[in-house]
Amino acid sequence: MAGDHDLVLERTLNAPIDLVWEAYTKPEHLKRWFAPRPYEITELELDLRPGGIFRFRMVGPDGFDTGHGTPGCVLEVIDRKKLTWTSALGPEFRPNEMGEGCESFPMTAVVTFEDASGGRTAYKAVALHKDAADRDTHEKMGFHDGWGTVATQLEELAATLAVKA
């Protein structure tokens, strides 16, 4: 799956797969971990079905603000196994006009989850790009730091769900 034009983040999360899936797919949870702090998500829409909207607004230091964000769309949902979404298409699969900054190139994210021993979850996020230039742009934008930081935040959020359960 992962090829020359891709970026990959793999991590074993110290949280059970049911809670990791819940933290990833419920908008009220996703909103709390999806931006690497001190950045934060102030608006988020996720309609968990192929063709459903995935849109978020990220704000941060020095007036950073993605605005309402270009709505992307969900492509594939396999319960507690896989979630695929893209910024290349909007709701109901309409092609998107690309935006600015981190929305300047189209990307598809393929996120997979697998049960690991000891109540842990093998988590893999692959970002697919159309070419090496877009991959490089994304990498220089801080892909590894950013996606790594939010993986830790995802793990922490999932753990708080366990306490509540």
Added chain:
Amino acid sequence: MAGDHDLVLERTLNAPIDLVWEAYTKPEHLKRWFAPRPYEITELELDLRPGGIFRFRMVGPDGFDTGHGTPGCVLEVIDRKKLTWTSALGPEFRPNEMGEGCESFPMTAVVTFEDASGGRTAYKAVALHKDAADRDTHEKMGFHDGWGTVATQLEELAATLAVKA
């Protein structure tokens, strides 16, 4: 569904829905009607599942040739009801680099089929574009003539399948 940025072709086909679906979804049939004659399809790949490849090579008069074509991808398959595919993404949902000519803008096609009276099929094909400029480009390229002509060819091909059945 169809909005300002879309182009729509609607037609009641004189062929039963089972055969229309078969003519649309089996590569060996699709190849025979998908290009408006005298254009023809010389290569075609269709893997009928979300993320599966949809690629065709069209050749025609005066040396017209799309080459091997940019592979698009299937988004949604609902048996004898709906087929959605896009040129914005390639196999396994990777964002596509846009090509030239009729591949210069991304497009999503939403094709729906409904049983009509007298063994006929209500057929609707909607082309979704990212903006009005792409819609206009597609329209001037001859959308209505082209998609209308192939709808007739689809109807004829489906009828030959009935004779064989």
